[in-house]
Amino acid sequence: MASEKTRAVGIDIGGTGIKGGIVDLEKGELVSDRIKVSTPPGAEPDDVLTAVRTVLDTLDVADSDYALGVAFPAIVKNGRTLSAANVSDKWIDFPAETFFEEGLGRDIHFANDADVAGVAEVRFGAAKGAAGLTILTTLGTGIGSAMIYDGTLIPNSELGHLQRAKHGKDAEAYAAYSAMERDALNWEEWAARLQWYYSHVEFLFSPDLFVVGGGVSKHADKFLHLLELKTPILPAVHRNNAGIIGAAALSLGAAPHLDETVTTK
Template sequence: MAKHGLPLGIDVGGSGVKGAPVDLTTGEFAAKRMRVDTPVPSTPTAVAAVIAQVADHFDDVRGDSPIGVTIPGVVTHGVVRSAANIDKLWLDFDAEPMLEKVLEHDIILVNDADAAGVAELHYGAAKGHKGLVVMTTLGTGIGSALIYDGVLIPNSELGHLEIDGHDAETRAASSIKEKEGLSYAEWATRLQRYYSQLEALLWPDLIVVGGGVSKDADQFLPLLKLRTPIVPATLRNKAGIIGAAHLAAHKND
């Protein structure tokens, strides 16, 4: 008999693997989040064992819908194509079947920024927005999610736009602000260049800015002059888990 519990989201990051069941009516965690350090080295086999540990922890509440798992990399048809902050053995690794075998459960594997974008669309800063929503996460690099009329266009990788001869994230990521000791005003000049280019290429209806630095959005977003409304993300570090659970629950739609 089918078990109608809650969809589970698991967010794999460079330092931690975090998971929780999610109530999709509210977009809230339905139980206390579990976190386990990302193994070193973070090979597919080692990370899969930790993902299984997190999934087993919620065995009594999780339902029979797929488990949503995020990865810091491009994912096409279950194959990981890039690896940011995780072991290079993930490159071109057919991860979805391996994870399904280890977890003995149907899963959906998704890029972490895409999952965050989906969460912000359904429960956060972009809730109810029609048209083209662009989410960018300013962190170690710049992650992105493109969503048009509620539909995710996966693996956009807009942090790698070439601007003035540079990969955009090597100039405008929040890690670069820290590394170079830039003030918010100095950093905003670089962000202006980045978001102006994004705007000229895509003409979005809304830009959502995530990543840890978004908690200080009032220090830099008001300095940007754009046609497009630009707002801070609201779900912070919960977004990956929530978006993964939402995508898992709707996998067969």
């Protein structure tokens, strides 16, 4: 049987679905089925907690000794959620970590969903060993972001909310995958919007690597080659499992420095 130090449970809470699985922390792979339930309508705290319990019960780990990490779509600081992306406004300035720990009867590690996806890609994916500044973006209902410098996570970057001057919309309203679906754009038309977004982020931060995550990353061959950037841009390896893997990877209370294998310049 694998040690509880080499396996952990990750839960990824999103606006439409709540996913979970058991993760091998040495390989960065799921060693169980990925369990998914729908996010309850309105996504209020008590209902989300019930859904998380359902995922843990289905995985048969509710009473296990595995460490548990939980990813959530909000700014997370000192265990409190300071925003609410596609969930109830009741999460704003809410003691979420304590709420989950008391409701589940166990300690957890609680973090922003895009940040943990970044952790997964740095430890086990497209950004492993990358030096300098890596910016991961998740393209979905919104645009999540993670900034990692020489293996150290800079949390809660929220680069999906960069404002488009004179347009009255932020970046994710204009360029998220949901905008492509909403406005019935083809890949070329959507790539034109992404070109604006990534060029703007590139100008502001001069990153060394972009990693594109979210479910749409499986279609990277449809749009990444259409972007003209100075910065290398790669699809995420773990796609929609990145939140589960990253949450599990942080569940043992790891230090902010994520990867000892960073290649220095």
